Amino acid sequence: MNFFYGINNNFLKSEIQIPTFQNRNFKKTNVKLFKSYPENGKWVLQEVYKNKINDYFYILKNEDILNNEIFFLADDNIYDKFNNKKLENFNSFTDTSPAFRANLKIYLKQGGFSSYQSEYPYKMITKKGSIVSPIASIANSNAEKNYVFIKNIFQEPIEDIFRVYLVNYKTKKIEEQFEIKTNYTNCIEINNKHIKPEIFLVTEKYLGIPMYVSIKNNFLSFEHTHPPHEYILSENKFLKITDIKKEINEIIS
């Protein structure tokens, strides 16, 4: 099952297009869009009524999106299944190959826009851990501004503060650190001096999806980085990744 999310802040707007069809099986379905967010230690569940633009898409505009909200597709049985203490794998509608995705677009009022096909898989919300993301892979040192948006979704309705580090892999030193929170779309600004091959963005305690935004002359670039296990296809991938994460965790601990 996949969850979807957006970005809401004072310099960027976002829009999410959530399809109600599977990518290998294009047909009308009865799935509906729901949103959930943590409040007073519980998950709140609400159906999204207004935003179905035709038989195949919901489109959420900037005013329909908050950083602590997540969206998912389900049928009316969700009211029986929903557990306000823990997000669960409510259905398999979005378990497809290729992955079921929504188009997440950011834009500026001046006209620049950029998007990518996004999703937050259920398997990521049940785990704690750390992400490792090479800053220089997408951040652009020629841009006026570079940001990393980090979306975390954790199964419990908690708003826990955790740290993000910019780590220098060569010198084994922390260059900068930030605090972000769970169940939120967080934003951190990256100083251009940190856009170097040896700098990695690392989280402690929680996973998330790092999405990189660059801005120049009202043009935008928006893309996420791959998790390290995508670079190794052989069965020993998790051993290799454990090794590098261990090395980096020693720097931040």
Add this chain to the structure above:
Amino acid sequence: MKSLVKKLANTDLGILIRNSINFKPVYYKHHENKFPGSVSDAFLWRTDNGYRTKFKFSDILNLFYKIDDSWVEFHFYSKTNKLIKIEKKNNLLLSNEFEINSKYLDNLEDYGTFYIFHYSKNKTKITNEDIISNRCYLGYSQNNNLYTFVHGNTFAKFSNINSKSEVLTNIVKTSFLKNQTYTIQKYFEGFDKNELFFSNPTNKLIKFSIDRRNYKLKPNNTLKLETASPIVSINSNCMFFRPIIFSYKGKYMDVHHA
């Protein structure tokens, strides 16, 4: 008997038959550990219409295997699969980048596909079990504006990390019939123009249709199409056939994979 059937079902012909009748279809198949493999996506380069392409890649062998003297090779092809150039890069950093413009490609203003392969002489830190894949990031800049980035999208070719032998393909599997449908999960309305770039990741002929028009894409060729449909479905005989999408509005452009 059972194991013989299983063996036959996993041969190239067996997979082709399974895919054609949609019986336990196989979308991908990597090579079977006869050598350490470096898998490349089919990466789109553009130098047409004022475009430049930036390519960013990691030194995977250094980062994950602590091999600090590896190198990479780039193989550039035209849209009709003619080899343009092979370039070797040594002295890699953990993250590397370079720009592909028309000057770099002998003043060619067009589009096509390129591949990256990692090589090393080291046979102790890397074994026949190891397969790496550099998914990389491609930036596209039109008229000298900001590069907008997208990651790799389709496994296409692989080579032996320890030896510059033959480069192999057909990781993505095909079918006899045009029985695969993929509908892009994006609503294309409201743009001035939408371009779809298809790269054939196989050495087989791919037959496909979009908007009730039929196309044939020769082995490892690349094709640009425009679509005006708000919803785009692709019917093909390829098990994993997704384009790179460029959407335009005013002077602004967006690129992402499908």
